[in-house]
Amino acid sequence: MRYKIENALRHFKYAGLTNFLCLIALAFFILILTTFLFNNSSVYKELENKESTPPLLAFLNDTVVEDDARLFANQIQKNHKILYIHYISKQENFKRYEKQFGRLGRWIKDSFSGSNPFPASLEIYVEPSGVSRTSLEKIAYEIESYDKVDDVKLTGHGVISDIVRQTNRITIACIILSGLITLFVIRAAVLKTGRIRVTEIQLLNLIGATRGYLRTPFIIHGMFLGIFGNIIGVFSFYILYCIFTSQLGVLEFIPAYQILGVIVSGGFIGIISGILAQRKCLRLI
Amino acid sequence: MIQLHQVSYAYSDLSVLERASFRLERGEFGFLVGESGSGKSTLLKLLYRELYPTAGSISVLGQHLSDLTSSTLPFFRRKIGIIFQDSKLLETKTVEQNLEIPQKLIGTKLRILRENVNNLLHQIGLIHHKDSRPSEISMNERQRLTIAMAIINSPLLILADQPTEIFDPNLTLEMLSLLDALNFQGTTVLVTTSDPELPNFYSEKKNTNVKRVFTLKDGQIST
Numbered sequence: 301m302r303y304k305i306e307n308a309l310r311h312f313k314y315a316g317l318t319n320f321l322c323l324i325a326l327a328f329f330i331l332i333l334t335t336f337l338f339n340n341s342s343v344y345k346e347l348e349n350k351e352s353t354p355p356l357l358a359f360l361n362d363t364v365v366e367d368d369a370r371l372f373a374n375q376i377q378k379n380h381k382i383l384y385i386h387y388i389s390k391q392e393n394f395k396r397y398e399k400q401f402g403r404l405g406r407w408i409k410d411s412f413s414g415s416n417p418f419p420a421s422l423e424i425y426v427e428p429s430g431v432s433r434t435s436l437e438k439i440a441y442e443i444e445s446y447d448k449v450d451d452v453k454l455t456g457h458g459v460i461s462d463i464v465r466q467t468n469r470i471t472i473a474c475i476i477l478s479g480l481i482t483l484f485v486i487r488a489a490v491l492k493t494g495r496i497r498v499t500e501i502q503l504l505n506l507i508g509a510t511r512g513y514l515r516t517p518f519i520i521h522g523m524f525l526g527i528f529g530n531i532i533g534v535f536s537f538y539i540l541y542c543i544f545t546s547q548l549g550v551l552e553f554i555p556a557y558q559i560l561g562v563i564v565s566g567g568f569i570g571i572i573s574g575i576l577a578q579r580k581c582l583r584l585i
Numbered sequence: 586m587i588q589l590h591q592v593s594y595a596y597s598d599l600s601v602l603e604r605a606s607f608r609l610e611r612g613e614f615g616f617l618v619g620e621s622g623s624g625k626s627t628l629l630k631l632l633y634r635e636l637y638p639t640a641g642s643i644s645v646l647g648q649h650l651s652d653l654t655s656s657t658l659p660f661f662r663r664k665i666g667i668i669f670q671d672s673k674l675l676e677t678k679t680v681e682q683n684l685e686i687p688q689k690l691i692g693t694k695l696r697i698l699r700e701n702v703n704n705l706l707h708q709i710g711l712i713h714h715k716d717s718r719p720s721e722i723s724m725n726e727r728q729r730l731t732i733a734m735a736i737i738n739s740p741l742l743i744l745a746d747q748p749t750e751i752f753d754p755n756l757t758l759e760m761l762s763l764l765d766a767l768n769f770q771g772t773t774v775l776v777t778t779s780d781p782e783l784p785n786f787y788s789e790k791k792n793t794n795v796k797r798v799f800t801l802k803d804g805q806i807s808t
Binding site: 306307499500502503504506507508509510511513 | 690
């Protein structure tokens, strides 16, 4: 085992420049990937924050009494995309604004000669699968056409959901692409090292080295490049995050499980690349 | 020990061996004489299974080579010491490191490995070159190192592919004496040469009887 490890470690010494360039290339692509992951997690957090607010707010005319409003709510709830509707009376709305804005809410009421200017409203919750900017606009347009409704407001759910979907697609594409690039770059670096060692491998093979003895350096080399390339990439992104943290505001860094995922996948892809390089290299001898 | 039965081998259209047969018993010292390009190296490659015969069967060390799998082949090869015609030394390693390779492969403990390597370096007269690279030593010394690499694991069989071609008569005698000493300890030795006088030269100089001389000509082996 001692010689196997020694043999594997000695493998790194060959093609030092290639290994260095490979680490730089991997770090660069992982930096891009982590940027997308960061963007993705930030958008998700934004969506999570939005979950406490309804996607649609329908403000009712002042002439609509509570019973009529509830009846109207039942009527529009027949739309299969609407999950449920919550009625908010004028008083409750006033209390909310007062709570949110403090004395400002009371000043508004005072400026309207003591009458409550806040309208009653319907908080409309939609099936999560149906949340998109277009579908919400369509529902809003339908609701707005009723006489009882004064105005319908979109709270930004649709836009955020659309951004989440787009970001998801881009991030998945980026993950696949960086996986393939990692595979290609590591395979090329390990193969180059293998080609430099081809005479040694030929000799070892002829004097009785087992496949395991010949294979181990390739696999460990690939794994090393994958893990360290990804660590450098993530660390570079962390440095950029620290530099620009004042501009980024309250945005949090990528979750720990994603960082771990990136590094572990790097190691895993490295092992596969090492095996591929070794198969090609052993075919040469 | 070595048995070839009706073995044929061809590189594409060029036939090298045609239904060749021969037998070398355990503990024997054999010379395989043949002209350059007659297929001596090919025959040795067939014996340590770097090449597969196109027909016939080969048995070495009681093992039918056709029965060997990729997992058993390395362990079979460890029982054979091969002296390659083209040295096959690693130029990036020192003389000592080159000699360590076969020992490391079989997992010899470091203390014993150092002892074995030093002893053998003394024996072949390369101890003062142990930190040199193969490119820094003479052709004779390179060949001696190749022989040392082949014998360091005390193999049961030594296959030597023209080991004395570049040596002068004195060194030839010295190298053959080394192989003869191993043979005396029970190791079977098969040496290929393109010099038909080598077996007689050795017998006369050492005053010993070479037990077997095989001649390889036109793809056939004769005794």
